[in-house]
Amino acid sequence: GTKAFPYIANCPPGSSPPDGAHAAPQALARLQLLLRGPDEGERPAPDEPPTSPLSSFFNGSGTKRLPQALIVGVKKGGTRALLEFLRVHPDVRAVGAEPHFFDRNYPRGLAWYRDLMPRTLDGQITMEKTPSYFVTKEAPARIATMAKDTKLIVVLGRVQDFLGLKRIITDKHFYFNKTKGFPCLKKAEGSSKPHCLGKTKGRTHPNIDQEVVQRLREFYRPFNMKFYQMTGHDFGWD
Numbered sequence: 001g002t003k004a005f006p007y008i009a010n011c012p013p014g015s016s017p018p019d020g021a022h023a024a025p026q027a028l029a030r031l032q033l034l035l036r037g038p039d040e041g042e043r044p045a046p047d048e049p050p051t052s053p054l055s056s057f058f059n060g061s062g063t064k065r066l067p068q069a070l071i072v073g074v075k076k077g078g079t080r081a082l083l084e085f086l087r088v089h090p091d092v093r094a095v096g097a098e099p100h101f102f103d104r105n106y107p108r109g110l111a112w113y114r115d116l117m118p119r120t121l122d123g124q125i126t127m128e129k130t131p132s133y134f135v136t137k138e139a140p141a142r143i144a145t146m147a148k149d150t151k152l153i154v155v156l157g158r159v160q161d162f163l164g165l166k167r168i169i170t171d172k173h174f175y176f177n178k179t180k181g182f183p184c185l186k187k188a189e190g191s192s193k194p195h196c197l198g199k200t201k202g203r204t205h206p207n208i209d210q211e212v213v214q215r216l217r218e219f220y221r222p223f224n225m226k227f228y229q230m231t232g233h234d235f236g237w238d
C-alpha cells in the first residue's frame, strides 16, 4: 500500500524539536490556529492545459514527473516550513504553491497535475504539500491510484531518512531569528540570501483560559495514546 509515516512539526528536519509553543503539532495548538488565512505559498493553480510530455521534455533540462512524496498534513503543523527547508536539498524539487489536486482539482486529471511539477533529473524527488489532503476522505484512494508507493508525510519528525536522502540539511543551514521567533534559512533554495517564512507564519497566539486548556488536554489524551501506540513513539504531548 501507500507508505505513510509520521514526521515532526515545527522544527528543521535533522534537528531535535524545540521545547515550547512550536514543539509539536498538538491538537490544542491546531485548534488555536484554525482561524488563519491561507498559506502564503498558496496561489491558485494555473488554468492552462498542460503541455505535451514531449514538449516538456525538450523545453529545459529534466522531466516533469508526478510527485513521489507528498506532505499531506496536518494543517498548521509547519508543513510550509518543512517543505521550504527540505527543498534546500539538492535531490528534492518541489512545487511552491499548494496544488490541491487530490481534493479540489482532481477532475483536471493527472496530466494537469504533472504539468505543475518542476523538472527533475534522475534520482531527484518531486514533492508538493497540500495539508488539506489529510482531511479529504477521497485523498488516500486517489493517491494510491496515482502510485501505490507514494510516500506520505505527516509533519512530525526526521524526514530526510524517510525519503532516503543523505542528511545534508542540518542545524548549520539555520539561524534563529529573534524577531520571528523561528529558525530561518541562512540561504534559500537557489539563492544566497537568508530566508524566513512570510508574515502569515508566526502569529501572536491568544491566551487561553487554563480550564479550557485542561479540558482540551483531557479530550485529546485518548487520541494521543492511540497515536503513540500506532507509531510506537511517545511524543509526550499530554
Ligand SMILES: Nc1ncnc2c1ncn2[C@@H]1O[C@H](COP(=O)(O)OS(=O)(=O)O)[C@@H](OP(=O)(O)O)[C@H]1O
Binding pocket: 010, 011, 022, 033, 036, 037, 038, 039, 074, 075, 076, 077, 078, 079, 080, 081, 131, 182, 183, 184, 196, 197, 200, 201, 202, 203
Ligand atoms: N521555522 C518556521 N518558520 C515558519 N513557520 C514556522 C516555523 N516553525 C513553525 N512554524 C509555524 O507553523 C505554522 C504554519 O503551519 P503550516 O505551514 O502547516 O500552515 S498551513 O496549514 O499550510 O496554512 C505557523 O504557526 P502560527 O504562526 O501559529 O500560525 C508557523 O508559525
